[in-house]
Amino acid sequence: MFVLMEARGLHKNFGTFEAVRGIDLTLKKGEVLGFLGPNGAGKTTTMKMLTGFLAPSSGSATICGQLVTTGNYKARSKVGYLPEGAPLYGDMTTRSFLRFMASAHGIAQEEAYQIVESAASAVHLENVMEQRVETLSKGYTRRVGLAAAIMHSPDVLILDEPTDGLDPNQKHEVRRLIQAMSVDRGIIISTHILEEVDALCTRAVIINKGQIVADGTPSQLKVMSRYCNAVTLVVLTEEAEKIASAVRRVGGVREIEAANEGTYVRLTILAQDDVDIVDSINDIAGLSNWNIQQFSVETGRLDDVFGRLTNDGGY
Ligand SMILES: Nc1ncnc2c1ncn2[C@@H]1O[C@H](COP(=O)(O)OP(=O)(O)O)[C@@H](O)[C@H]1O
Ligand SMILES: [Mg+2]
Numbered sequence: 001m002f003v004l005m006e007a008r009g010l011h012k013n014f015g016t017f018e019a020v021r022g023i024d025l026t027l028k029k030g031e032v033l034g035f036l037g038p039n040g041a042g043k044t045t046t047m048k049m050l051t052g053f054l055a056p057s058s059g060s061a062t063i064c065g066q067l068v069t070t071g072n073y074k075a076r077s078k079v080g081y082l083p084e085g086a087p088l089y090g091d092m093t094t095r096s097f098l099r100f101m102a103s104a105h106g107i108a109q110e111e112a113y114q115i116v117e118s119a120a121s122a123v124h125l126e127n128v129m130e131q132r133v134e135t136l137s138k139g140y141t142r143r144v145g146l147a148a149a150i151m152h153s154p155d156v157l158i159l160d161e162p163t164d165g166l167d168p169n170q171k172h173e174v175r176r177l178i179q180a181m182s183v184d185r186g187i188i189i190s191t192h193i194l195e196e197v198d199a200l201c202t203r204a205v206i207i208n209k210g211q212i213v214a215d216g217t218p219s220q221l222k223v224m225s226r227y228c229n230a231v232t233l234v235v236l237t238e239e240a241e242k243i244a245s246a247v248r249r250v251g252g253v254r255e256i257e258a259a260n261e262g263t264y265v266r267l268t269i270l271a272q273d274d275v276d277i278v279d280s281i282n283d284i285a286g287l288s289n290w291n292i293q294q295f296s297v298e299t300g301r302l303d304d305v306f307g308r309l310t311n312d313g314g315y
Contacts, residue, residue, distance in 0.1 A: 002029040004186040005050065005156050009059035012045050012210075019045045021210035022059070027156060027186040032178065034201035035190040038310050042210040043190040044084050047158050050188070051081040063156055077105070080149035082142075084160040084190075090134030094125055094144055097133055101148040119151035123177055139170030146177060157187045163196065175200050194302045204302075208310040222300030226308075231269045231281050234294035240265035243290055250284060252277045264293055 005027040012020040020042040027033055035043050048054035050061050052068045052075060061068040066075035089097055098120060102112040120129060123143040128136055133144060142162065149157060162178065163171040178187060178200060189200070197204045197218050204221055206214040214221055222228060235243050237260070244256050244267055252275030257268040271277040278297050285292055 003027070004029055005061065005063045005188075007046075007050060007059065007061040010046060010049055010056050010061065011058045012042070012049060012054065013057045019210055020049070020056075023207070023210075023212060025050075025061075025188075025205065025212075027188060029155075029184065029186055030182065031203055032182045032187045032189065032201045034197040034204040035188055035207065036192065036194070036197065036204055036306060037190075037207040038192065041207045041310070043207065044160055045210075046207070047081075047160050047188065047190060051079050051158050052076040053081070073106070077152060078155045080152065080154035080157045082145045082149045082157075082159040082162055085164070088133050088141060088144060091132060093130050093132055094120070094136070095129040097144065098147055098151065102151055105152040107152060115151050116147075119147040122150065122181075123147045137170075139166055139173060142166060142170070142174055143177070146174070146181075150181060155185055157181060157185055159187065159189045161190055161192075163191070163193065171196075194306060197302060206306060206309050213309045214305065218302065219299060221305050222302060225300035225302070225304040226270055227268070227298045227304055228300035229271050229276060229278065230298045231271075231278055232294065232296045232298065233267045233269065233281075233285070233292055234261070234264050235267060236291050236293075237263055237265050239290060240267065243267065243288075246284060246288065247281060250277060250280045251275075252280065268298075 003026055007023055007025040010020055010023040023046050037043050045054065049056045050068065052070050052072065055070050063075050063078045066072060066078065068075045092100065095116065098116040099112055102116055107115055120126065123146050125143055125147060128140055133141065136144065159178065163174050166174060178189065181187065201218060203217055205212055233243065240258065244258065247253060247269055248256060252272050253269055254272045255270045259266045269277065269281060285295065
């Protein structure tokens with residue numbers, strides 16, 4: 001796949017505080033890279049360096065072979081940026097704001113009309129073009145930010161928490177738009193919403209305290225979870241204890257979690273690292289006369305991986 005953006009050894013110090021401590025990233029065409037990390041991990045600072053808004057203390061980033069610097073407009077023109085919270089000039093109408101952004105992108109006036117209208121229609125803003133930005137809903141405001149980020153047809157989009165503060169329907173709509181935008185570009189989105197990674201991202205990078213602690217596809221990351229290959233049995237409450245104690249004796253079983261669900265109990269059976277317990281549990285369940293309502297196997301849980309990699313003292 002075609003490499004669009006590459007960062008090597010990005011560092012950023014604020015005084016003596018090291019906010020970003022050596023980030024390496026590669027973004028390819030068609031990828032939606034999820035940039036995950038707790039608050040304060042350094043996501044926004046890294047994104048500002050990738051877009052040329054902030055100069056790194058050391059290290060560098062290139063986009064389509066061009067070095068990203070605060071003064072290299074050729075590189076910066078290849079990046080579209082949705083800043084955190086998407087600050088907008090509220091007293092402008094949607095159309096006048098987008099016209100203003102077009103001139104900030106250096107788009108000539110004679111082209112600006114067409115470019116603004118097509119960016120606006122790509123994110124369905126047609127009905128609010130004459131409305132003042134400060135009167136728009138959060139969902140529409142975010143779409144105005146997205147239109148501003150894509151209007152100069154950048155190869156790379158960098159979106160800082162694009163769904164933050166939106167209601168579930170607005171989140172869904174913004175994710176749909178991002179997915180559509182990823183077809184012939186590369187996109188980096190920061191988020192701390194893990195379901196977003198499953199819904200949207202082809203790859204995820206987890207950062208903690210300014211450093212990358214994991215990098216892989218969502219399924220590769222889930223393999224690192226304690227719940228990878230865990231077996232769930234939903235069983236009758238009166239049989240739960242008997243079943244749990246039989247299952248506990250199966251080789252490779254590490255731990256059993258139990259949760260009450262009315263007349264049933266959900267037993268989640270965790271495996272020791274790299275041991276496949278599914279067949280053994282299936283066998284013993286088949287030979288016994290247990291009343292099993294549900295038998296399922298987990299691929300792993302991102303929240304578990306995220307929590308263990310970003311909590312102090314984890315892993
Ligand atoms: N301009 C600044 N001056 C001093 N500290 C800053 C500045 N910008 C960010 N920081 C600090 O750097 C760390 C990383 O911040 P940030 O990149 O915003 O994290 P995230 O986006 O992952 O929440 C935080 O501890 C934050 O307080
Ligand atoms: Mg941030």
